[in-house]
Amino acid sequence: MLSVKNLYYSYGNIDVLKDVTFNVKKGSLCALFGPNGTGKTTLFKCITKLYDIKKQGEILIDNKNIREMKSHQIARIIAYVPQEHKPPFPYTVKEVVLMGRTPHMGGIFGPCKKDIKATIEAMELAGISHLANRLYTNLSGGQRQLVLLARAFAQDTKILLLDEPTSNLDFKNQITLWNTIKKITSKGKTAIICTHDPNHVFWFCDSIILLGREGSIISQGNPIEVLTDKVIHQIYGDFCNVRHYDNRSIVIPSILKSCSNE
């Protein structure tokens, strides 16, 4: 589905991505995991062609190089959910979601009935139908994240790239969001999610790409095999440990253990 080969990227003299190579299979839910500043967002922006590959590397979607694709073609295949932010103008939620239909709009003047139908379905899927008439700028950060998610659903693409979609959500909404993504990937969509919670990776993801400090991939594969005690120590130090509970892996900060010993 999506394959990245020997990708390098640097801002000026600072190397951000080094020799990044991976494949993501159709229908998989893949985590992009790594400490802050390891180039996760940069990688997303290379895949969506927001950044041009300057040095070296290739990105292929269904064996087609994105170099040869125009931005509106890519927008029909990849939806990118950026980290939540506030636009300067008070659009309503339904207008923001409707904008996700832009790559499919044939006419010069904007949306048609089909686009509106897709928008309503996307809002239902993301669970924000009740917010449809609210102003996007007046919502909380978490609600805005859900709106951006709905916009990506409305874009109706094969691949979804999500940049920390759960960072502002409450506990229940985090799990609901993961569950929703899980559902749509089981129907054949492919999702890559950048996240900072290793437990979410254990609970929901089929595969993981682990980026290290130098912007190169430390390890990739099945989350249970990749996120071992050794690897967790390698990225975070002695800060936390992998434990097993109820046949599931779980990462627990080591401070907690010392607390319970007291």
Added chain:
Amino acid sequence: MNNLDLKSYNQTDISFGNKRKIYTIIIFAGVLLVVIFASICIGAYFIPLNVVINTLWQRIIYNYHQGVVSTIIWDIRITRIILAIAVGTSLSSSGVVYQGVFRNPLIEPYILGVSSGAAFGAALAILFKFPFSLQLLAFVFGMLAVLATYSLSRVNGQTPLITLILAGVIIGSLFSAMVSIFQYVGTEEQLKKLVFWLMGGLYHAKWQDVKIIVPVVVLGFVILWLNSWKLNVLSLGEEEAKSLGIRTERVKLILMISSTAITAISVSLAGIIGWVGLMVPHAARLIVGPDHRYLLPLSAIMGATFMIICDTIARTISTGEVPIGIVTSILGAPYLLYLLRRRANYFGG
């Protein structure tokens, strides 16, 4: 705005119909029509409405024109009104576009230096004998200033917005400085002429001006309007627009060229009229929301209406002629202050 939302909030009803917005635009178009006829009647010499309608009827249907009344209506007031509509339309719609492209509601169409460039052109024409008219020089230098701003801020095929604004400030102050030099060396007569031009006015409206500005403004506005959905997406942010498949550099260029051209031609014919391009887009956005498909036409209609009202005041308030820029500022500044105080939360505060 919050209270309003809670009232209209209804979980089962997600309506994408924009009938209310269309009706709003039609109502404001009606207001514009009333203002047009009122402005034809009002003046140093009052002409009753029935005489106006009768005279226009005869003129248009039978091409019959005779007498002072016909001349006043046809060659003086209507030319001014058409010019006012064209100038109001272009300043407020390009204000909308600039604010959308720069994603900043406090930007006006003069931000890229078009007014300073035009002022420089006008000063050249007033101080030196040129074979070209003042209007042509003002237009050419207005466009040149924006071109300079645009090319200065272009780095690696990209034009970052903040660089564009800063380049606009630089080019603007450069041209302003040169205008100051002209003011310093000019004679008293030239200085008076220049200052009066800078304050703006529609007093020299002629049919030949109208014939130039109307097609340009109509064409420019249509191009802007056809791109209004793209402008919606662009106003979310450039990277987001790109990831939604918009060719941002191209769309930005089309929007910039069209809005700058209509601004420059307005400035060249009517001088530098402040506040309209900043205030009217705000007012329209408060009424119809930020969707540019509706915001652009409403803003154009409101700009035209505001311009006619200001010009009517400017030519009737005293025996002489008050520069229209003064009227727009006096009416515009308190209104914007009101918006800022009362609706601060509207801007996402």
